[in-house]
Amino acid sequence: EVQVVESGGGLVQPGGSLRLSCATSGITLTRDWMHWVRQVPGRGLVWVSRINRDGSLTTYADFVKGRFTISRDNAKSTVYLQMNSLRVEDTAVYYCVVGLGDYWGQGTLITVSS
């Protein structure tokens, strides 16, 4: 059974940092690109970042570029999202996604508020 489990969410003040983790099992992580997608509660889905199979290529949405960093540790079957300089508008549920939507985690809520 494939499992995708995010962790690291929570409440943070504007300008603060958080590191999200995405642990996977039941799949060969090196098979796929990995993505982060976010969703403001009650709103639609927005792609945030992606990383290729060996971690050598990363891409970011313009609204997080320079603030967020995606990385992966294939030995630990884990993907990370380092989020710095957080803004109120970054408040959302963040999903870790395998491939182009093959598998999704349950999501982790980030709330940026003073």
Next chain:
Amino acid sequence: DVVMTQSPLSLPVTLGQTASISCRSSQSLVHSDGDTYLNWFQQRPGQSPRRLIYEVSHRDSGVSDRFSGSGSGTDFTLKISRVEAEDVGVYYCMQGTHWPPTFGQGTKVEIK
């Protein structure tokens, strides 16, 4: 970025009837490799999205055959036959042909 436009945004359906959701893209979704990366997702209330259909018309493992996808180029459709109560939720189309991947606004399916 490619804009994905879904219609309708709200779809009340009678149990047992067929629901149809349209998704249009601002550019052709035919990739240079010949495939069309158009996926459909279901998000039930309080749950994560789940992929139903990939590459226009291929059902994911475990997905009911009541769900079917069709279309080409810039126009795509998701059909839900014999709608059941468990089909309630929001349905999204997503294109993966052009970077970044983009989603439609979502169509909320509810039971009349």
